[in-house]
Amino acid sequence: MSEETNVVRRKPVSPAKLDAVDRRLLGLLAEDATLSYADLGHNLRLSPPAVHERVKRLRHDGIIKGTVAVLNGAKIGRPLLTFVHVDTTSWAVTRHLLALKELPEVEEIHTVTGESAMLLKVRTKDTQALEDLLERIHSIEGFKGTRSYIALSTYLERGPSPVLSA
Amino acid sequence: MSEETNVVRRKPVSPAKLDAVDRRLLGLLAEDATLSYADLGHNLRLSPPAVHERVKRLRHDGIIKGTVAVLNGAKIGRPLLTFVHVDTTSWAVTRHLLALKELPEVEEIHTVTGESAMLLKVRTKDTQALEDLLERIHSIEGFKGTRSYIALSTYLERGPSPVLSA
DNA sequence: CATGAAAAGTACACCTT
DNA sequence: AAGGTGTACTTTTCATG
Secondary structure, rough: OOOOOOOOOOOOOOOOOOHHHHHHHHHHHHHOOOOHHHHHHHHHHOOHHHHHHHHHHHOOOEEEEEEEEEEEOOOOOOOOEEEEEEEOOOOOOOOHHHHHHHOEEEEEEEOOOOOOOEEEEEEEOOHHHHHHHHHHHOOOOOEEEEEEEEEEEEEEEEEOOOOOOO | OOOOOOOOOOOOOOOOOOHHHHHHHHOOOOOOOOOOHHHHHHHOOHHHHHHHHHHHHHHOOOOEEEEEEEEOOOOOOOEEEEEEEEEEEEOHHHHHHHHHOOOOOOOEEEEEEOOOOOOEEEEOOOOOOOOHHHHHHHHHOEEEEEEEEEEEEEEEEEEOOOOOOO
């Protein structure tokens, strides 16, 4: 709901203490949040209220940031996915980043290490719309050049996984 | 639920016919899928069953791919977000892509245009875990080199928007 | 964890355009 | 014929003991 998308995570976010059941629960909900507490409980060998209690805690603690519908980019008229590396002349571009948030084509905005200083994930109707977007970016003060990587096929696209690494 | 994450979208997905109410509904659900049909109906000036009917159709048509819980990467122990460009020696690496899907650190896998042939979005515990992952990638046959861009700050991170561009 | 009240989801018949 | 409404019924949510 609110735009609390990790905007500047200067404050070191300490990882929450999660037990194995929490992580399994998170894994299930990250795949399908329409499961009822009864279903989840059956899977986790917990009673529905027990599941409810855990979910409430995970939400309250911000471990679950929200529950959203995932849309099919192609079917809503945005079949072209592109990653755009943006070279900036100064670091005082933060103000202009807010402008990009207003564009529905822009899905992600990160500042990154490496040659380019900013990385955008954008989804457009076609190459023309991408070109229009790049023109707008170039017209913004402080944005020098861009390098675009158009996605040919997407093999995986999901959110953060709670599964512990081997 | 199922792994139908746009795996090879060779078949041209024709955009669905969506009216203005559909798009507004999708916009609301893409932000917060916990809203009740009553709430949505109030917002759209529709009765709850009418909303339900539309949502059912949008789901059935695959425009809504699913409903998921969005997790806080930092709080589940993955504070380090990195985009990895992978150079491949041959195009016959598709088989090996499946192996990467099994790694919980890997969130996205795309084949892209440009110098690098593949682009990964990965979220790790720390730089050590990232290094381990890069080592694994290098050890895979057909993967030549990598260039990593570590995210310093994330200003926006959302899914495809149904809003029509100006 | 079990119980139960309140709320939401869902099916159906009817009505309006 | 399509799509919306209102009612009734079922399931889920969620607070209490």
